[in-house]
Amino acid sequence: EAGVAQSPRYKIIEKRQSVAFWCNPISGHATLYWYQQILGQGPKLLIQFQNNGVVDDSQLPKDRFSAERLKGVDSTLKIQPAKLEDSAVYLCASSLAGTGANVLTFGAGSRLTVL
Amino acid sequence: SQKIEQNSEALNIQEGKTATLTCNYTNYSPAYLQWYRQDPGRGPVFLLLIRENEKEKRKERLKVTFDTTLKQSLFHITASQPADSATYLCALTYQTGANNLFFGTGTRLTVIP
Numbered sequence: 141e142a143g144v145a146q147s148p149r150y151k152i153i154e155k156r157q158s159v160a161f162w163c164n165p166i167s168g169h170a171t172l173y174w175y176q177q178i179l180g181q182g183p184k185l186l187i188q189f190q191n192n193g194v195v196d197d198s199q200l201p202k203d204r205f206s207a208e209r210l211k212g213v214d215s216t217l218k219i220q221p222a223k224l225e226d227s228a229v230y231l232c233a234s235s236l237a238g239t240g241a242n243v244l245t246f247g248a249g250s251r252l253t254v255l
Numbered sequence: 256s257q258k259i260e261q262n263s264e265a266l267n268i269q270e271g272k273t274a275t276l277t278c279n280y281t282n283y284s285p286a287y288l289q290w291y292r293q294d295p296g297r298g299p300v301f302l303l304l305i306r307e308n309e310k311e312k313r314k315e316r317l318k319v320t321f322d323t324t325l326k327q328s329l330f331h332i333t334a335s336q337p338a339d340s341a342t343y344l345c346a347l348t349y350q351t352g353a354n355n356l357f358f359g360t361g362t363r364l365t366v367i368p
Contacts, residue, residue: 144298173356175358180264180360181360181361182259182344182346182358182359182360182361183299183344183358184358185355185356185357188355196355231298231299233298241286241287241304241306241348242287242348242356243289243301243304244299244301244356245301246298246299246300247298248296248297248298249296249297249298
């Protein structure tokens, strides 16, 4: 079974520039998550999709972050304009269902450095 | 607000010994508690899940306990090996039916040969 695919693996931009990350979840997984992991911290949920609908985006900084999951499969996360504090690893994860004892499968992450 | 604390940032143990990692939470108890392993440059990988009505779960050399009175989970790796060196994250889901996973900050385990 193929895992969760993410790209790019690394991105370096200057503050106020924009960046987009792409995620392809495991086939058949209805739920997709974007997490932000700052160095030395645990992952923090940004947004959760169930198929192509948003379930939870309460911790997404909506003034600069946006995410979409068209057709309920792939997803993109965009940051515009980026700030220094956005430097982090952006992890995409997917799971079979959106309820109950949910086990997440993570991608390798996209490491963003904002200069 | 709910806090999830893992005992220490780093833990060093000798090969062959049992590693014990702690996850403490405040306020209300989660419906599920999970442990993940994260290697440098990689995403977390699921290890074990325990439900609020379970006391203990085992998988090979791994054991998880869950004490809702103490608001604590312990994660044990017996007969530790250098290959067990990684960061271990606990993650909580608070409501049955919901599945938002909230992670602790992790404990970096180093097993010394």
